[in-house]
Amino acid sequence: MSGSRPHLGAAAWLAAGPVRDILGILDCDGEEARVVGGAVRNALLGEPVHEIDIATTALPEEILRRAERAQLRAVPTGIDHGTVTLLADGVPLEVTTLREDVETYGRKAKVAFGRDWRRDAERRDFTINALSVSRDGVVHDYVGGLADLDQRRVRFIGDAAARIAEDYLRILRFFRFHAAYGVGQPDAAALHACIAARAGLTSLSRERVRMEVLKLLVARRAADVVRVMSDAGLMSMIHGGVSYLVAFEKMVAIEAELGERPDAVRRLGALAVVIEEDAERLFERLRLSNAEHGRLQSMADAWWRIAPSFSAQQARAFLYRVGGSGFADRVLLAWSHSSAPAEDARWRALAAFPTQWTPPSCPVSASDLMARGVPKGPSLGAALREAEAAWIAADFPTDQGAIAAIIARVAAEHRA
Structure with a gap:
């Protein structure tokens, strides 16, 4: 990215399909529209592009009028805040009118619609999330996001404390984005502001905290970042108990060694569950789903009795009782708390046991x-x-x- 102005004109998701169609009806006749935020960031990093958000100078009423003329279905999902969802080729894309904060208080903000791309960028959280790209592929940067992206640095826009005070969830988002995209130590000013404002985490809804925590735990550098958060006193505030950092780091290493996809619930278990009461506490504090709660309960059930010295008969009896998913969860939890390394052959063989034997149905009726x-x-x-x-x-x-x-x-x- 260094040395020249980035250009995404060749990106298939931008130059064709529903994004092209929606930009075509909004980016004309005195109005401008661009793709903003995470899609631009990920495209520049060579990461997969998932959610695509569009910003425009057009007011919500004008968005609706243009969608009707183009025979696109429009849903006013957040029209008071300028957001309309347009469906093109069956793909929903959020379109939001440019905004600027008039007054902020916690997560809520009194906003005014505007036409200034810089002011719209300045109201976002991190510099790397404030980039935009017009339909000709030109990337626009008003807050230093390109330089930060080049350095893999996650940094708040403007004053970090002020950004956090607008929404304390940004504390968790900072660590999640650093775990996903950052390198090295977290930005010092941002880290200091997060620690200073950590009491604000208690004002957040449990659902929002759960969402951020589970995303954080599967991020690329989750092990490093969770340790930083624990040292800063943040992890205990989130889950209310002891953080088993060595077990968490081992679980991350074990999943990588086995070629397993990162599993947020399993990693949460390694980080914070050793007895059933831990699972109950997490269920309450994070408002976990019943399925997530059930997995943590199962993991807590005498995992310490599991050992790679299990005979084949013991392994079969255990697998029959808890099923394949429960077997994997509990074996990997026991392994993560053991002194054995992630490369241990005996633990690996036990973890692979469900691929060698399928539990039969009981023949007695x-x-x-x-x-x-x-x-x-x-x-x-x-x-x-x-x-x-x-x-x-x-x-x-x-x-x-x-x-x-x-x-x-x-x-x-x-x-x-």
């Missing part, structure tokens, strides 16, 4: 037991559980004679 005199009711349920336990203890026999013997023995004990 209620009708099998009822046919031998076990009555319906609590006794039948108890007999079923006992028969399944006996089948597991026998290492999942498939021989009909062995299965019949289990059924006969259990039925004799529970027959009316």
Whole structure:
């Protein structure tokens, strides 16, 4: 990026498809439109471009009029703040009128629509997020974002403390963006402002904190940044307990060694869960989904009993009981807390066990037991559980004679 003005004219997402069509109807007849924010940042870094946001000088009413003329569906998703969602070829793209803050108080701000691209850029959070690109591919930078992008530096626009006071979630966003895009140590002024304003984290909704934390935990440099946050006293404020930094860093290394995609919930477990009460606390503090909560509960269930010295029979019994996902979660948690390195062959073999054996269905049914005199009711349920336990203890026999013997023995004990 250094040495010449960046140009994205050849970018397929900009020069063709729905982005081109929407820019075509908005960037004309006295109005201007550009792609702004993360799409520009990622394109310049060679990262995948996901969400594409468009800014325009046109007022919301004019956006709606032009969309109607072009026979595009328009949804006024945030029209009070100047945002309209346009659907082109079935792809939804947010279009927002340029804005400038008149007054800010926390996350809320009194805004006025404007036509000044510089002032619109100056109201954003980080310099690397304030870049824009016009439909001819020319990149516009009003706040030093290109230089920061070149240096892989995440820096607040203007005064860091003032930016944070506008929305305390920006503390977490700073660390997330540094973990995703930064190199080296965090920007000193930004880090100092985040630490000074950390009490503001308590004013945020749990849902917003959860969203940022889970994104942070899977970022490229999550291990380094989580350690910085812990040293600054921020992680304990977020999850309310002890941060197991070595286990977290080991989990990151294990996933990389196994070729696993970064898993936010599994990494959260390594960072903050050793007993079931930890899972309950995280559920409350971060308002986790029921599925996320369930995984953390499962991970906390006697993970310390798992060892690479498991026999094949022990591994089969464990896999049958908790399933493939639960097996992976708990094995990797135990591994992350062990003294073994991420390259350990025995732990790796245990983690790979679900690829070698598929748990069968229990061959004993209620009708099998009822046919031998076990009555319906609590006794039948108890007999079923006992028969399944006996089948597991026998290492999942498939021989009909062995299965019949289990059924006969259990039925004799529970027959009316």
